[in-house]
Amino acid sequence: MxxxxxxxxxxxxxxxxxxxxxxxxxxxxxxxxxxxxxxxxxxxxxxxxxxxxxxxxxxxxxxxxxxxxxxxxxxxxxxxxxxxxxxxxxxxxxxxxxxxxxxxxxxxxxxxxxxxxxxxxxxxxxxxxPAPGIAVSEPEIAVADVFQRVFWEDIPAAPFRVEIWYRFMGVTPSDPFLDAVLTYQDVKFGQARNGGWEAIVRLTEDRLLVAQELDVSEDAALTLLGVGARLTMSxxxxxxxxxxxxxxxxxxxxxxxxxxxxxxxxxxVNQFTAEWTLTPELTERIGYSFPGSAAD
Incomplete structure (x- = not known):
């Protein structure tokens, strides 16, 4: 986290x-x-x-x-x-x-x-x-884009904040992880659905924002360890x-x-989080290296 x-x-x-x-x-x-x-x-x-x-x-x-x-x-x-x-x-x-x-x-x-x-x-x-149930869907591919849906159950009103984070392998033992935290706004903020709240994680689209957050070039060699989503609710x-x-x-x-x-x-306020990993194939498809791959 x-x-x-x-x-x-x-x-x-x-x-x-x-x-x-x-x-x-x-x-x-x-x-x-x-x-x-x-x-x-x-x-x-x-x-x-x-x-x-x-x-x-x-x-x-x-x-x-x-x-x-x-x-x-x-x-x-x-x-x-x-x-x-x-x-x-x-x-x-x-x-x-x-x-x-x-x-x-x-x-x-x-x-x-x-x-x-x-x-x-x-x-x-x-x-x-109280903590709601959280469901993370299987990744979906649409032409060149990869995305995933995250659904929080029993959210009675719009949340205060929706954040997505990407965790990468660090470059030194003293800094083992690099986290890029993105605050989703406007259309990416999500919408109410079936008594809960759904946000779509834009795995491909977020790459540029991740690079800006980490202050690296868009084609920097980054090893992705996991993805997470957090909803802050009052x-x-x-x-x-x-x-x-x-x-x-x-x-x-x-x-x-x-x-x-x-x-x-x-x-x-309470923060409701989910964290997951992607397959090596999807990790490479969205432009990152998978742990243990030759690019590490």
Whole structure:
């Protein structure tokens, strides 16, 4: 598997690292105490959430935060206390991110509680998307093109991201593998079918993109070890207004919130992957060498 690719697009910008919205709530309500932004991710064992106390003075900042953050795995009752980290944003403002040592389990539900020293609290919960069945079809050949269909079962909405990776043999013992990761977009993104999601892996067409990703010439001698596909899916509650992750819309108070006694949103993402190998004949047909061939 390639290295974890962080959600650096709209999710991260909106839900975690946005520094300019320090005072999300323009007014103070007696029964709302914190803004919580973030998501739980099965691809890492260190989670992060942004926590913002609702203040009486707009623009007020502090070197500390009066908040204890606990996560509870509802199926088992296991709890984790998260640790605060004060961070500086690019605009000069500061805020707090809490980090928790937790790798969420697909299908499990987690509750986050943020508690003030006087007992006031805000909370939110999310269910990790369960792992679907994945089917990889036999390769198909159409004139000069070779492609394969990958089907993820039980995908109720368009996924956040579809990625294809090609793993090649490295050139040195210290770098045994080379991974070219391609994010499929537009027509290559795939489509809903039979209650799931289907993407077509363009094995021949991707060769130029692979060369660009690895910064090598298109006719470079590459030994292909395997091919993989990864679909990143959010939890069922994470469906933005109009289906678009628009930061300017989502940061407005109450627009998109599942936090009790507060503002913000807690979501979850899971990555569903499949990895496979090609026959020597197909590997050579799409322009690569097969491990152990004379070209290695």
């Amino acid at each position: 390639p290295k974890r690719l962080h959600l650096v697009a709209a999710l991260t910008a909106v839900l975690l690292w946005s520094g300019c919205e320090t005072n999300v709530d323009p007014f103070i309500e007696d029964d709302r105490f914190y803004t919580i932004f973030g998501y739980l991710d099965t691809a890492t064992d260190l989670q992060a959430l942004r926590v913002v106390p609702l203040r009486q003075v707009i623009g007020e900042e502090s070197q500390t935060i009066d908040a204890t953050v606990l996560s509870t795995e509802l199926e088992t009752g296991a709890t984790v206390e998260w640790q605060p980290e004060r961070i500086e944003y690019s605009d000069g403002s500061s805020g707090f991110v809490f980090r928790g040592a937790l790798r969420p389990i697909p299908g499990f539900t987690y509750r986050i509680d943020v508690v003030r020293s006087d007992g006031a609290s805000a909370s939110a919960q999310t269910t990790i998307p 939890d069922d509650a994470w469906r933005p207004p109009g289906g678009v992750f628009d930061r300017e819309v989502l940061v407005q108070p109450g627009t998109f919130s599942n936090v009790d006694n507060g503002f913000g949103f807690l979501g979850a």
